[in-house]
Amino acid sequence: MPNTDSAPPSNFIRTIVARDLSEDKNNGRIVTRFPPEPNGYLHIGHAKSICLNFGIAAENRGGLCNLRFDDTNPSKEEVEYVESIKQDVRWLGFDWGDRLHYASDYFEKLYQFAVELIKMGKAYVCSLTAEEVKKYRGTLTETGTDSPYRTRSVEENLDLFERMRKGEFEDGTHVLRAKIDMTSPNLNMRDPAIYRIKKTSHHRTGDTWCIYPMYDFTHCLSDSIEGITHSLCTLEFEDHRPLYDWFLDELNVDCHPQQIEFARLNLSFSITSKRKLLRLVEEDRVSSWDDPRMPTISGIRRRGYTPESIRNFCERISVAKKKSVVDIGLLEYSIRENLNEQAPRVLAVLRPLKVIIDNYPEDQTEELDALNHPQNPDMGTRKIPFSREIYIERDDFLEDPPKKFFRLAPGREVRLRYAYYITCERIIKDEQTGDVIEVHCTYDPESRGGSTPDGRKVKGTIHWASAAHCVNADVRLYERLFNKENPDSDGSDFTEYLNPDSLETLTECKLEPGLAHATPDTRFQFERLGYFYPDPVDSSEKALVFNRIVTLRDSWAKITKKNLSSK
Ligand code: ATP
Ligand code: MG
DSSP: OSSSSSSSSHHHHHHHHHHHHHTTGGOOOOOEEEOOOOOSBBHHHEEEHHHHHHHHHHHTTTEEEEEOOOOOOOOTOOOOHHHHHHHHHHHTOOOTTEEEGGGGGGHHHHHHHHHHHHHHTTTEEEOOHHHHHHHOOOSSSSSOOTTTTTTHHHHHHHHHHHHHHHHHOOTTSHHHHHHTTTSSGGGSSSSOOEEEEEOOOOOTTTTTTSEEEOHHHHHHHHHHHTTEEEEEEEEEGGHHHHHHHHHHHHHHOOOOEEEEEEOOOOOOSSOOOOHHHHHHHHHHHOOOOOTTTBBBHEEEHHHHHOOHHHHHHHHHOOSSSSSSSOOOHHHHHHHHHHHHHHHHEEEEEEEEEEEEESSSSOOOOEEEEESTTTTTTGEEEEEEESEEEEEEEEGGBBBSOOOOOBBBBBEEEEETTTTTTEEEEEEEEEETTTEEEEEEEEEEGGTTOOOOOOOOOOSOEEEEEEHHHHHHEEEEOOOOOOSSSSTTSSSSSSGGGTTTTSEEEEEEEEEHHHHHGGTTTTTOOOEEEEEEETTOOOSSSSEEEEEEEEESSOOOHHHHHHHHHHH
């Protein structure tokens, strides 16, 4: 793994930016922007773009990065999305300062640019129907045909365009198109639409407008208005770059940003498309946009990921032109690594089995010393109560254990973490089900703290919680949302590959008492189990709810391997 503490590794965009700076291009300015369309919540793919744009600005002196909402499509955009996007960018650790913009703020300017194009004879009002436009456009192998309206006079175009603005025409009756080249091999250059009529209220401009500029026209000009130097976008815009440049060249603007494309982040066992994630929400496949299984930034945050781990992840996956799918294991690695360093350790029993220590005094409680982080003494110690009745993990007991099982079993001795050695003497079973419901043990009073004067060794150390003192909690165990590596690849509906076991909720888990006051400021390692986080929405002192952020080790790789080999 690359070390992210040192100077970040270069990539082709950093190289371009460094070269531009050394040549004093743009008077040595670096201005980037992150331009989300507020039509959904941001996902992990957007995190890559955010880290790239804000990162490039931050690592160059005087560099700036704007947050610009690309809100040209009035029907799909909502205030809720705007607010969530701001929150997500801030949470990731980036600050746009006073550089918050909306493409809709430029509607009047954009209109004037369109008028200018008309006056230059570079744009015309086309009155073909949408179907006709499609037919006239041609295909990749056939050239297009000029629209019969292409030869309208400048005066007529100006008049019609103004009347479009005034609302004299119905949706779909006219569009304003750039007059470029219907024979261009690049379909984007075949007289693309610049403005369309859409009598829909806009979340910011209300009913001021009934014509709205198209994305390609808006984007390059918004970049130019804001003085962007490097307009970083994903590969699907590569074919749009000639159009991006065409508008800026024809309109002869002062600032002509350089568009540079990079590969989108695709994540295995995941989906990175707002539209598809919206479907999961609308069809109640998940609880909400911030369901902790969602690859949205809000879901990842609620699950308990740290912003630092996401930034490290984005640095590790690097930025390149080549399309690729990143292993979700790398995201999990990033949070595990981050929390391994900083998360305090605690004891929690998720699937409790009662253990009674018959020779321990009934009315006695001891406060035992426990380390908050065994590898980091600076994180100090805490006291945990111990008494006669405790809970251990159901998995840590087997009535009939195989040889290599080093945990509790009849006649066997184990160490209780930070406490004593206990030996299983007898078990009590449910008469009907035959399940073990209680384990009776004896303890060795000389083994306090985990060793004995005789130096006797026990192989297993298990965690526990004192029955009289522990606090109850619900614990939500998350698995991957999809059970197919690329749920989106084979033409079938991606929802077919939703993992039915992506959420398991355990109730009455037994936690050491200090966790009664846990708040979402802290992520914990439940020893031997994984990293956990108090759910910021549902958890309270009265009813604790913890999310499993990630397991301690990557058990998934092993499980899938086993499944594959058993088929
Ligand atoms: P989606 O397909 O999820 O709707 P989008 O590209 O339409 O994504 P935008 O809101 O337009 O979403 O994206 C804002 C910025 O984030 C754009 O510059 C876009 O290129 C970038 N972006 C979107 N998805 C990814 C991704 N998977 N990896 C990297 N950058 C992305
Ligand atoms: Mg988009």
